[in-house]
Amino acid sequence: MDQREVAAVLAYIGRLDPRTIRTGTAEVRDQVAQWQELLDDVPFATDHGWDVREAIRAHVLDSPYPILPVDVARKWRAYRRDRLDRHTDPTPAADPDDPAAWRTELLGTRHAVATGMAAPSPHRQLTGSPHRDIDARLAAVGSSIPPAVRAALAPYRPARAAREAAVATGQPDALSVPCRWCHADKGEPCRSRRLGLDGHARGNAPRTRPHPTRVDLAAAELARQDAA
Known part of the structure; x- marks a missing residue:
């Protein structure tokens, strides 16, 4: 998330938990910088199930303590682990005689799944109908x-x-x-x-x-x- 998204997140948190609101200009600047430093690789939302607002809302409902940026970062890491655990690497389309291209495509697919850009590939399941003949x-x-x-x-x-x-x-x-x-x-x-x-x-x-x-x-x- 960039600073603009972090500021929106902090405004949302302040609406749910007023204890986190900072009033001084310097305090707000420091708070945004701290959160942006820890959530730099955390997206605001993805197309496959992640929304930082849902993670914040769940924390406010479940915990009596004010939410910290590490709480959001840990939820994001748990989300990534869960997606990769449910993912089975599909066979790359690259030439298997080209190890570099094969590895690049494989890692690219895993990164897309881990970051919520693509859905996991559950090839461990028996999917589809029997062959028509x-x-x-x-x-x-x-x-x-x-x-x-x-x-x-x-x-x-x-x-x-x-x-x-x-x-x-x-x-x-x-x-x-x-x-x-x-x-x-x-x-x-x-x-x-x-x-x-x-x-x-x-x-x-x-x-x-x-x-x-x-x-x-x-x-x-x-x-x-x-x-x-």
């Missing part, structure tokens, strides 16, 4: 995983492959119900549990095929749904 692609392959890829993955996830094969042949999906034998939850494969001499379970290896009682329970649940 995604529905057509899913309709063509019938699944988000193409059949060829599913077949290639089958040896590495045998329980899932057995489940998909059972559903494809019209059999009930055993993993759609919990297992009463090994107490596996829905969607979880059955476990091979052996009882030791002390009556406690020994071993907990996943099974490729579900327990027969679980298959029967899934068939009964499927029949009940069809009857309903």
Whole structure:
């Protein structure tokens, strides 16, 4: 802020908190010089959320003490940190083989965001709608995983492959119900549990095929749904 803007800020503060008003010409000159020295890099207002009057008003409402220029400077620094924390550097348009131009554009973007001249770029969020041909692609392959890829993955996830094969042949999906034998939850494969001499379970290896009682329970649940 320049001296004219600092004088406007001090007039606004005096209207909200008369304790800060200076009456002598020398006192006013010194006050303006002090505030301008500490707020030289603080803008009066930006297009993206910063207004020094809002910061002053918040201080007057929250604190019983007269506002100081360092209070405004600290609020401005907190504003800058918050904007940079919410910013993800977009890929510069400069030639990546020109490190100087790349760095200059990157730092220029960060400076614009920090000073309120540009909005943060929240690329960490998933924004926008899916690609317009995604529905057509899913309709063509019938699944988000193409059949060829599913077949290639089958040896590495045998329980899932057995489940998909059972559903494809019209059999009930055993993993759609919990297992009463090994107490596996829905969607979880059955476990091979052996009882030791002390009556406690020994071993907990996943099974490729579900327990027969679980298959029967899934068939009964499927029949009940069809009857309903």
